[in-house]
Amino acid sequence: MSQPLSHYLVNSSFETFVYRSGVNLKASYKAYEVLLRQGVRFIDMDIWDGDSDEGPLIPCVCKKGGLGAAVEKLKLDKVLQTIHENAFESSEYPVIISLNVQCDLENQKATARLFNEIFRENLLTEQVDPDEEELPS
Numbered sequence: 001m002s003q004p005l006s007h008y009l010v011n012s013s014f015e016t017f018v019y020r021s022g023v024n025l026k027a028s029y030k031a032y033e034v035l036l037r038q039g040v041r042f043i044d045m046d047i048w049d050g051d052s053d054e055g056p057l058i059p060c061v062c063k064k065g066g067l068g069a070a071v072e073k074l075k076l077d078k079v080l081q082t083i084h085e086n087a088f089e090s091s092e093y094p095v096i097i098s099l100n101v102q103c104d105l106e107n108q109k110a111t112a113r114l115f116n117e118i119f120r121e122n123l124l125t126e127q128v129d130p131d132e133e134e135l136p137s
Helices: 029-037 076-086 105-122
Strands: 018-021 024-027 042-051 058-064 070-075 096-101
Touching: 024 070, 029 076, 042 070, 042 076, 042 105, 058 076, 058 105, 070 076, 076 105, 096 105
Parallel strands: 042 096
Antiparallel strands: 018 024, 042 058, 058 070
């Protein structure tokens, strides 16, 4: 990339967790793999309170349906691992993840921990340059 990020059109995906198989729609980790391999660089993710049934607390990725009922939950750790494994298979450009956080503080902390553990050095955690007047390239 030789231009600031704002000079590019970004291949985006909304409701990324939904995998279309024929006429059926189903929440699936495979959706993340397929879309990233097709060059998607922007992913939309809704994070909700998860479970700690067998070990550490793991928030979930899903949409809420009528009356707040969850529609097919995906475990956040598996979603992030799928993104990590497939993010750069077809493109060297960065992946932007937009988070719609709908969970309590404990699940927010678990979300931050998972992002750091899974993405490690691939996660931008510091301001690139405080004096920069354009988005980085």
